[in-house]
Amino acid sequence: MSLAEPATLPVATSAPPRLNILKRFTTRFRTSLPAYLLLLPSLIFLALFTYGAMGRVVIDALYQRATPKAPLRFVGLDNITAVLADPAFTGAVVNNLIYALGTAVPSIGLALLFALALARTNAVTSALRAALFLPVLIPMVAASALFLFIFLPNVGLLDYYIGRLLPVLPNWLGDPDIALYAIMIITIWKNAGYYMLFFLAGLQSVPEDVMEAAHLDGAGPFSRLRYIILPELKPTFLFVIVIATLNAVTQVDHVFVMTKGGPSNATNLVLFYIYQQAVEHYDIGMASAATLLTLAALMSLTALSFRTMAKREGGS
């Protein structure tokens, strides 16, 4: 767009508008052609794999079959209302909210703690950073398979060590009261190291001279954290919160491997609900409607956060 604008302006002002529309159009097109040619490869793939698929979801969300052999017919927003009325969907939304809060807050807290503790670079902190970052390198599916063994009731690692201290051995993944929290532990374990990286980077931008000045003024470690470090880290926080929230919705590999949303839907998250609708119920209309709702929620959330971020950047 920015490439096209300057070239078109003189044409627009010099010629009488109506007669020259076609000419204007071709000139504009000719001047911006190189830009579009450059954009073309990515446009093609975006159209094929992103916009095309999204468009298809919008269309699919509007159709439904009344009975198995009946043809698809247009039902408007019926699929969306059906999804909203489905207790399994609302249950998944509630689970997802608990999951998002319960994974984002502890993992961001831990990440900040790790980053503050390991801010200075030396042999020891480098080794510790690597150790904390290690879970990020393990694919979620592999990690879930590992934790499946750790959580095995009675014979797993966790029960072997912790079980001796408890009066009754919990069935970590088989008890609907515990299962979601067991799943959350894996997410925190896996993501804290990743978020730590952002905070480590953010800490580099805390100005050294301000810290020194505060030090000379007699500000203790807590005051330095409260009044200098945390405010400086605000953009990092915003970014990490967005990433953590997106992760809470888009990462369901462990649910898939470990619980399949069970027991009794206790670990069913929104994305897994969509999978169930599409695959188990074979109901593309419902699955598309649920996808649209999730997309809308995620997009508005992301827009909101980045707008807040942009405002801050513009203001400072």
Add this chain to the structure above:
Amino acid sequence: MLFSRRLMLGLAMAGSMASALAVPAMAEGPTEIDLFFPVPVDGKLARDMGTLIKEFNDGHPDIKATAVYTGSYDDTLIKTRASIKAGKPPSAVIMSANFLLDMQIENELTNLDGLIAADGSTKEKFLGQFFPALHGNAVIDRSVYGVPFHNSTPLLYINADKAKEAGLDPSKPPQTWAELTDWAKKLTKRDGDKVTQWGIAIPCAYDYCGWMMETLTMTNGGRYYNEEFGGEVYYDTPSMLGALTWWNDLVSKHKVHPPGATPGPAVSTSFISGNAAMMMLSTGSLTYVRENAKFNYKVAFIPRNVRNAVPIGGASLIIPAGVEADKQKAAWTLIKWMTSPEKSAWWSRATGYFAPNMAAYKTPDMVEFLNKNPDAKTAVEQLDVAKPWFATYKTVPVRKNLEDEVMLVLNGKKQPKEALVAAQKAADETLKPYNAETSLKLP
């Protein structure tokens, strides 16, 4: 304006790319066919399948079959459906036996009657090769839609060493629920309130849970579902109530079964490690137990309360709808070859599933194998009392309607009766569209 131009460009490009891709491939030489196969148990199966297909191709120069690994049973259904929708169905698929009805309802299967007739055979003659218990999941509306490939039944596994230790005779395994309850009590070890060894463990995770509920219900005289019609399940019935109540009693009253829902692999690990003295599990796990148990074990029929009966499990070979005639014929040749007595027997020995073709058990290799591993015989003997696996319209969600409630019961959150009433209600709701088109569509 800008937007629409970009869109048009994109569309034009996409169109030209699509047409470039659609250049027809010339069909010459051998007929190329794809076989989708799942690996429901463990990794070695993929290698065995490679060996099998290579042997087939060597013996059939006019056909070139390719085995495509497609994940679990559920994944295989997804991938098959996706490729049918894309207009490029595989020529043959090894499909979980209880998905056939659902696929037939959705018009996704090729009726095999024509291929059988073209061979000069009859349905009765063709099906007659297979154990009668397997017919139910292969025949829909009196037409053949699947050919049984590998099958299983649930078994009772007993740690014989622990049984002897508890003063029980493992050569006389429990035959009734009463005896099993008694055994489980004697085999449970406690340290104060804490259980250090469970008497029995029965798996309950999505898929396995429904199969075990069907097993317990059948041994209690029940049916679980209507074998003749895909629109009905019998959840809120005395036979299922008795089954679920007994299972719940093992957990909460007798405290001889671990609480909560435990998936199959956790149950087998528990058994192998000696933490559970008995378990109910598929015959498909027999090879795993044989290779890993460091103690003497014994397998037995699932004990009865009313009658001896178990559901079958496993998979059948199908031809999806929309496969071209020449590929259909090639796939049919492959299917007949794979389910022949020799190949069926070979696959059974490699995997632990039983061979559906009865003649497989008369091949010399199989006779020798059974003499060496008499425990593999139990599953075959139990086939006399086996019945079809539940299959309804939307099999998976209807099964889940029950499983979610059973899990609540095993966790002490609901009583069996109210759970089954809720399960029945949910399942009836899921089955409603199908009934609206069939049983409730009145003149």
